[in-house]
Amino acid sequence: MNTQRREVLKSGSAAGLFGLLVAAGLITTQQAQAAGWDKPAFEAKAMDEALKALGAGKPADSKDVQISGPDIAENGAVVPVGVKSALADTEFIAILIEKNPSMLAASFTLPAGTMADVSTRVKMGQTSNVFALVKAGGSFYMVSKEIKVTLGGCGG
Amino acid sequence: MAGPMRIRAASNGTETEVKILMSHDMETGQRKDASGALVPAHHITELTATHNGRVVLAAQFGPAVSKNPYLQFKFAGGAKGDKVSVSWVDNKGDKRTDEVVVA
Numbered sequence: 001m002n003t004q005r006r007e008v009l010k011s012g013s014a015a016g017l018f019g020l021l022v023a024a025g026l027i028t029t030q031q032a033q034a035a036g037w038d039k040p041a042f043e044a045k046a047m048d049e050a051l052k053a054l055g056a057g058k059p060a061d062s063k064d065v066q067i068s069g070p071d072i073a074e075n076g077a078v079v080p081v082g083v084k085s086a087l088a089d090t091e092f093i094a095i096l097i098e099k100n101p102s103m104l105a106a107s108f109t110l111p112a113g114t115m116a117d118v119s120t121r122v123k124m125g126q127t128s129n130v131f132a133l134v135k136a137g138g139s140f141y142m143v144s145k146e147i148k149v150t151l152g153g154c155g156g
Numbered sequence: 157m158a159g160p161m162r163i164r165a166a167s168n169g170t171e172t173e174v175k176i177l178m179s180h181d182m183e184t185g186q187r188k189d190a191s192g193a194l195v196p197a198h199h200i201t202e203l204t205a206t207h208n209g210r211v212v213l214a215a216q217f218g219p220a221v222s223k224n225p226y227l228q229f230k231f232a233g234g235a236k237g238d239k240v241s242v243s244w245v246d247n248k249g250d251k252r253t254d255e256v257v258v259a
């Protein structure tokens with residue numbers, strides 16, 4: 001009973017804080033509504049599952065999507081990966097790593113005016129194919145690149 | 157509480173390149189501590205970047221993003237003196253917002 005009361009109090013104060021931030025103009029209401037981490041997609045353990053959770057179905061190959069990264073990464077904890085798309089109206093980019101415990105590493109939603117060119121750093125448990133999933137003009141495209149890892153970056 | 161982000165936003169007249177270095181542990185939830193107990197996952201889940209109040213990038217991170225995450229992207233427009241603001245939320249509800257002026 002008490003724990004439930006705690007939860008209610010906690011969630012209540014969290015909502016209050018959010019409201020306060022919106023009121024203060026720190027975050028727009030649009031952002032507040034967009035809040036929602038895609039848990040099923042991030043917890044998917046297999047390729048099909050992850051693609052399904054992202055609503056991608058069976059993405060097509062595309063020569064217009066480029067994935068950049070090292071051929072061999074010495075340290076799997078910090079692997080620079082960049083995705084560039086030359087497809088018109090690219091609105092979504094996701095980075096997936098085939099042999100990680102959960103495949104999806106990061107996803108990016110690009111509003112109009114933002115270039116389809118993002119780079120970040122990811123962890124890789126072992127040598128694996130890295131996939132870049134891109135949504136452009138309502139269709140999904142995917143390319144892959146193998147990155148060899150000398151020292152794994154998950155666990156230890 | 158997490159430290160401040162380092163953000164750099166540079167405009168070349170037609171587009172603005174933003175580089176962000178966040179300060180966060182990005183614990184995966186797979187690692188064990190010295191006593192063999194799993195270290196609970198603690199990672200950034202969502203990140204939003206705005207340019208003069210307009211959203212220019214919305215990202216979602218899983219635990220597979222590296223510790224102290226780095227992110228680079230570009231958007232069209234943006235002039236010197238404009239404001240770029242970046243905020244993130246992690247899976248424990250911590251949040252942080254930092255702002256930078258476009259150079």
